[in-house]
Amino acid sequence: MDMDSLNLWYQKIARPLPWRENHDPYRIWVSEIMLQQTQVETVISYYLRFLKRFPTLKSLAESDEQEVLTLWSGLGYYRRAKNLRKGAQYLLSLRGEFPRTRDEILRVPGIGPYTAGAILSIAFDLPEALVDGNVQRVFARYFGFQESVQSSKAQKFFWSKAQTWVNTATSPRIHNQALMELGSLICKKGTPLCHQCPIKPSCVAFKKNLQQKLPIPKNRKPSQEVHWLAAVFHKTLRGKDLYWLKQNIGTQWWDGLWEFPRVDKPLKQKWNDSVKFLEKTYGKDFHYIPLNHAQHSVTHHKIRVAPYLIHTSKIPSPIDGKWLTPDQISQLPLSALAKKIFRQLPMC
Numbered sequence: 001m002d003m004d005s006l007n008l009w010y011q012k013i014a015r016p017l018p019w020r021e022n023h024d025p026y027r028i029w030v031s032e033i034m035l036q037q038t039q040v041e042t043v044i045s046y047y048l049r050f051l052k053r054f055p056t057l058k059s060l061a062e063s064d065e066q067e068v069l070t071l072w073s074g075l076g077y078y079r080r081a082k083n084l085r086k087g088a089q090y091l092l093s094l095r096g097e098f099p100r101t102r103d104e105i106l107r108v109p110g111i112g113p114y115t116a117g118a119i120l121s122i123a124f125d126l127p128e129a130l131v132d133g134n135v136q137r138v139f140a141r142y143f144g145f146q147e148s149v150q151s152s153k154a155q156k157f158f159w160s161k162a163q164t165w166v167n168t169a170t171s172p173r174i175h176n177q178a179l180m181e182l183g184s185l186i187c188k189k190g191t192p193l194c195h196q197c198p199i200k201p202s203c204v205a206f207k208k209n210l211q212q213k214l215p216i217p218k219n220r221k222p223s224q225e226v227h228w229l230a231a232v233f234h235k236t237l238r239g240k241d242l243y244w245l246k247q248n249i250g251t252q253w254w255d256g257l258w259e260f261p262r263v264d265k266p267l268k269q270k271w272n273d274s275v276k277f278l279e280k281t282y283g284k285d286f287h288y289i290p291l292n293h294a295q296h297s298v299t300h301h302k303i304r305v306a307p308y309l310i311h312t313s314k315i316p317s318p319i320d321g322k323w324l325t326p327d328q329i330s331q332l333p334l335s336a337l338a339k340k341i342f343r344q345l346p347m348c
């Protein structure tokens, strides 16, 4: 049967990843949250650093949010880190025990249906389904599912199949990991490696040569451009470089992280006119020195920022923030764009 072949295959090829060293639910939870929207190769070093600093649920629950964000800085989707910390606090209030039912574990902040299935099956070997992007792709091809994976019909179909499969697995822990590993290593996006696939005998896409057509993608929102100018205020004090940074509070992106003050640039305005625009905002008393543009994508927004170095000891009001040395800046949770700008500064 295909499912037995899949599970045997996984036991032979499973990658020795750090979160697979034991079945500690806390470690599995941290890894699953980090792995959302992020590649395994990227996550490994973040995971090891995070676990070194916060080896237990208690240590994370009692942590400072800024420190958690600093360790997360660069992984993106910072709400994940904040919810992880909140979730740890919630669990500590339950004596630090992870619930063992889906209904109860879904009450933990930041734990949704996928993470609930991952923790319950991988940590406790319970027959609870999980469906992520990898599983959707495998199922859409294996069952020849011909509708958008986004539709509620598709979601119902995938979850129901995932539950049926895991119910009959000898080890739900092995089975769910096998399914995800198959999506990650073999049934890849683009061209899958069907000749290496343990479930190809019954795969509809393989039999009908539909691998390239399935899954039917989500209807993606068109990407929107956003343009900013960043003011990199700089001064030297007693031989030390200092830069002015501010912390984002309640912002749409990078809430709680630190940035160089920014100004929205109207899209219709040319980049050549940026200095005029800065002069209008901050005045003509400064010399605006252009740095390299930086880019970053968040959800369906493409953000492009033109940073300008400004040597001054007086910050124009009402910009809040504080003067910081490069050493202090490197200890802070920075937004992805602030990191890219920071790396360009001559003394860093």
Ligand code: SF4
Pocket: 138, 141, 142, 186, 187, 188, 192, 193, 194, 197, 198, 199, 200, 203, 204, 205, 206, 211
């Ligand atoms: S046979 Fe190919 S398309 Fe089908 S599940 Fe395996 S890798 Fe995916």
